Amino acid sequence: MSVLRPLHDGWTVASADSSVGPVPAAVPGCVHTDLLAAGRIPDPHLDDNETALRWIGHTDWVYETAFHWNGTEESRVDLACAGLDTVATVTLNGTALGTTANMHRSYRFDARPHLRPGENRLRVHFGSAYRYAEEVQARLGERPNAYPEPFNFIRKMACNFGWDWGPNVVTAGIWQPIGLHSWGTARLAGVRPLVTVEDGVGRVAVHVEVERDSDEPLALSAAVAGVRAETTIAPGERTAVVTVEVRDPELWWPRGYGEQARHPLDVTLRSAAGDAVDTWQRRIGFRSVRLDTAPDAHGTPFTLVVNGVPVFARGVNWIPDDTFVTRVTRERYAERLAQACDANVNLLRVWGGGRYESEDFYDLADELGLLAVQDFLFACAAYPEEEPIAAEVAAEAREQVTRLASHPSLVAWFGNNENIWGFHDWGWPERLAGRSWGEGYYLRVLPAIVAELDPTRPYWPSSPYSGRPDLHPNEPAHGSMHIWDVWNQKDYTHYRDYRPRFVAEFGYQAPPAYATLRRSISDEPLSHDSPGMLHHQKAIDGDAKLQRGLDAHLPPPRDFADWHYLTQVNQARAVALGIEHFRSLRPLCMGTVVWQLNDCWPVTSWAAIDGDGRRKPLWYALRRAYADRLLTIQPRDGDLVLVAVNDSADPWRGPASVTRLAISGEPRAKTAVDLDVPPRSAVTLPLPGELTGGEDPRRELPPAELPPAELPPAELPPAELPPAELPPAELPPAELPPAELPPAELLLAESDGRRAWWFFAEDKDVAYPAPEYEATAEPVPDGWRVTVHAGTILRDLSLFPDRLDPAASVDESLVTLLPGESATFLVTSATTLDGPALTRHPVLRCVNDVPAR
Template sequence: MTYRDLHEGWTLSAVGGTPVPVAGVAATVPGCVHTDLLAADLIPDPYLDDNEVELAWIGRTDWRYETTFAWSGAAGERVELVCAGLDTIAEVVVNGTVVGATRNQHRSYRFDVTALLRPGDNSIAITFTSAYTYAEGVRDALGELPNAYPQPFNFIRKMACNFGWDWGPTLVTAGIWRPIGLHSYSTARFDRVRPLVTLDPDGNGRVDVHVDVARVGTDVPLLVTARVGALSVTGKVTEGADSAVVELVVPQPARWFPRGYGEPALHELTVTLATTDEVPLDTFGRRIGFRTVELDTAPDEIGERFAIVVNGEPVLVKGANWIPDDSFPTRVDRARYAARIAQATDANLNLLRVWGGGLYESEDFYELCDAAGVLVWQDFLFACAAYPEEEPLATEVEAEAREQVARLAPHPSLVLWNGNNENIEGWHSWGWRPAVDDRTWGRGYYLELLPKIVAEVDPTRPYWPGSPYSGSMDRDPLDDRYGTKHIWDVWNRRDYTGYRDYVPRFAAEFGFQAPPTFATLRRSVSDDPLAPDSAGVLHHQKADDGNGKLARGLAHHFGPAADFDEWHYLTQVNQARALTLGVEHFRSHWPVCTGTVIWQLNDCWPVTSWAAVDGDGRRKPLWYALRRVYADRLLTVQPRGDGLVVAVVNDAATPWPADVTLVRRSLTGEPLATHVESVRVPPRSVHLVTVPERLAAAGDPARELLVASCGQWRRALWFFAEDRDIDYPAPDFAAEVTPAEGGVTVTVTARTLLRDLVLQPDRVDPAATVDEALVTLLPGETIRFQVTGLTTAAAAELTSAPVLRCVNDAGRLPR
């Protein structure tokens, strides 16, 4: 058996007329048309300024990839052309003969080319029909269905966000986007290997390895051997059969745990196929993890729980939604996945939700999550639209789902399959019903087909029909008492303090926008000067009335920004405060609310969005806020009734004995009232400390704050007024820059209160990063920012605005 990549020598040509002649351009495989045209310097970078608009013709064009290769095969072998991913509507021709057609980006394909190959030079041509042409044709045949955007993404099995989203560009791709090659084999090969990994009640691990084989001209018996560590078991694919199950028991294996609950132990599984005289034919290998996972939806006094339970323990989910990390996915390699997942774990996240308008990600993504103990919630790929259940889509949906469920079955990090994103809510609440009438819209997928496939192909994992969803089509999908909740009236219509109006069972989507870091914005937009409403900045704002919502968000707390630098800083502060308030509120209601999955971790290009990590991979201030609010141990001041409480949140495995010190202070630092209470918070629980009335009410709300602390830096602050009404002192501090390994240390000592101090070294050098942000210092306190990628030559720029600034900078707020 041999496998040979066919990644060299490809050329790209347009089929038909184009604004830019494209014929025989060198192509990179895997890749896509946009990246090939960009590499050939035939188009400008679609991520810069408004270049995206002038490149819309690419998605409306048909394209052909061609290559030649030398071949000399062995007699008796079958040779298959293996296409791991074609995007999307493709006809595949080998040596002038059509061998197959594809219409699903989310599937792989094999074509038998044994009879077509010849010694010497051979040719492959793959012609891609425009995704628009195909999708619009299906739409015209089946009838328009409602969706959130005026694009036909719901009529084609392709990455939906290629067609534009409220954070993404409209860049409709085509190309050979995953590996392609020739697989030669004799006798038999694995067609599919599906290990189902479970734990028995006595703690023994069980691996049921389901194998399907493809044979070449023989029905002889075959041997299948499964091995984990030193243990192995051999079974037989009987004569004439094409499948078998091999069962392997591993006594008391080290279990796989999510972050914060134990080590994510992994074990090497190897499965081999051989003849009965032990001639090897094929091998499959994966790292697996032994763990149990359940979805607890038991009724309780409120409604029904929604808790992800791993190894018998409910997990407090601290998560974020994941979108494709680039509009051109082949640019996301293992190193980039690793960097993004490290940013997630460094911010104390334990779950990533792979959102339904994107992709089933590559093996790299899931393997890295396995190793890091990051839970994965995987949406099936349906988002924000009514989807037809007729042909030609129904067969594609079933084949795609069966392939992807089987492919991802070995990964212990994957703990939940979710039917769709917001489609049930759309049916219930977005006015779809008159437009849909008596036609299909996806319900059969979410309530019948997909749960059936998961039960058949991978019964070791739970399935949930959609998010948001309340467990029944007869309930409002946004009912706080059941299931998963998305909260978008906050951001769209209300101030972020509105998060406190909800206590959901599980908050699966909520977010607040901010622009990217300065270096990312400056690289992608050439406006001079930059302004919130300058042409390039507005083009990189895809949300409906996005900048208006940002302005209204500022108005609630700060009033209007004085200039661009202030707008940039304050909107980022507002984003971080919004998510901090929401997450802290929801965490304070554990175990009623069992998780938060903020929208969103990452971006696919440089854009103003809800992300914590921007399109160039830089951390926005929100990222630093998430690291604090997702810490295992958290103090937060919360309004309850007519007063205040301090929620002492302990998501650690050990008790938290804590002396909670409450001090009402003046902004100049003088203590006005004090209370100390000793508590012992059990593991995975929350304890509420009532704030005495003399501390919960300010004598002068504009000049006082409440400080709750356990030690110096684990603390929570409560201001009694909005920023626009607080009498902040002009900031007064000492700042010093000293050399440090890899960069410099910026030491700031406050002489006055400094609220939400942020150091933005990327304004000095785009390569510079800082270890902390959004630090509030009381008079006399010191913070040391560790900056990498800079030298002391930049010292003067690091100690003043706009690089170093806080909310109470002189002249910032109206007096």
């Protein structure tokens, strides 16, 4: 029976020229984290330390360890390297076993002839990834990319070289497990369970590759869901297929569509004598998946269909969760994916500038019912199709398609991120001058590999892509698209200009949580343009684009606290507006994938969860906009409509109301409708003119005769807690707006506890009253209950307890209250907080505590 002995202990790392180290090394790990743990470098994530540490990526590094070997009866002993980052020479007892040049592959070397009884020395020399990439670049010729770095000339995680949200930290190290694998007779070199479901029968075709040390016949068996099948592998044969059929299996469904049934699959390889020589186990799910791209009257749809049911993708893009990916433990994956689920997400797109995600990631996605789309690892650049890159691309693709085949959560492969679009729109043809750029990978090599190794899953050549070479790759009516002109050039209301079939990327920036900023940036005072803040803003003209968004919608910030809060509000509003518009188009549009869920370090970015794992206001907006049932008010053909979106399995029936109100909360007009929304659909209802206002939606209308019960009664705070005494300076008095500002009004739609708002004027133009409220903070187990009773409208009321305790969090954010209404926030904190501080500025905020000017 084969045995794997890990070799993870006793490692050191030093620069090849001996100028640095040796220091203790963690395996798996990388040189940056080793030097950081040894106190030899400052934290690359803090301030501008990243800049001073770029020499690490230009340096050769040597990892060494010693281990004892007492021999084995097995005829073969391999040094199994699951992942080396990246340009490595592996030496055992002074003999070179082999070289590597691909972070995204595993390697095996025959170690037995070079092992000796007693102490053995293992050495891995990592050459500079920069030097290797620049040498390939010089040999093959320049290729355009989005950043002035040679990441497209080496098979390594591209974002190591820096991105518009990530630092430049070019790593080296043994980043996956390494060990000695002893085996005899034969071993399972590859196992691909291809699962199909048809006519109530689940089939698992288990494809195996074997490596032999003898030519004897072998027996291969597979067992799943109480059914077992076996086949014989003839002498000398190295591949086989054994198929297991299960009648009426429990199906695996995406979250929100059913249960995530998984079944253990056990594969055993036996010798001619009947002895088990190798085994393989995974949990699989019975499900079918296809991509509906059949042309229709509107163009080309892009709809994921699971078990015959079209699924609206409520998605987020996923990047590596840490610059140093070996720090991302299973527990951290579990936390992050749970945050995605809690935000009502059902799909993660694993972006092509990072990594093929880990077994932990996909196992958790399987467990949680999260759909996953995996990009092949090409992003924002032209990639050479010559050697040595071409062979590495094919080898890594074959390995990764095989590795991930068992996971029901993986529902599609995308060929790359933005490269076909880049060739069409980013001036590449002139710069390439006829040189290869990757088209052959995306349209021939990769689809052929997927078709050969895993025809159970769809392949799509690029994100974005319109389905045919004669169509522009980012055409809204066809296939998938990315929307980036909004962030880069336009106001976010221009999301409504698009009628896409599937949006695989769109997003809007904001800074991370305040506690994250204070941990990572030491600027005093902290301001949006202080040195550390600017260093942690990687987007081109990022601050100017944030300011453009503020100028269009919100009153000017008076200080950093205002700027921080308002930019986070604007991010949440922008993305929510896009999601609500796209969801309201269902079934024309069948997916939105927000850029992005997570960050890899503390940075101003498009993420909903920042680099320290804290939820930004955007996360709460995602939870609301991605809810199974959504009410939204949308502009259509010069008027306003109410759209009810029902993504649940049950009909949505019941009364709804839409009220027009003054900012003071006084009702002006009202209508009632009955909702009848079938499952997995959306219904659009026109609104009467007295609500939408005809030609001048901000004109005054006579008050409607409404009974008092039409507005919810005020909830009084607990009698034993007196209202917080707020000194006048805590909430600056609102300045009177210019006299020409018209009186603003709003619409409020309500049904079954759900609300949708429509404000006829931008906040910067609204004569909001100075906020008045009573706020109380009451200690409860594990934290505090903060109750806010509104005396005036409170727009996007939010609580930021991390300003008091970096570990504190809150259950809700961005709540708009009318006069007389109340909201309760539950703050989780393991420390004793200052209760009154939870009820005042800058912890408790609303938009109208910043005066319009």
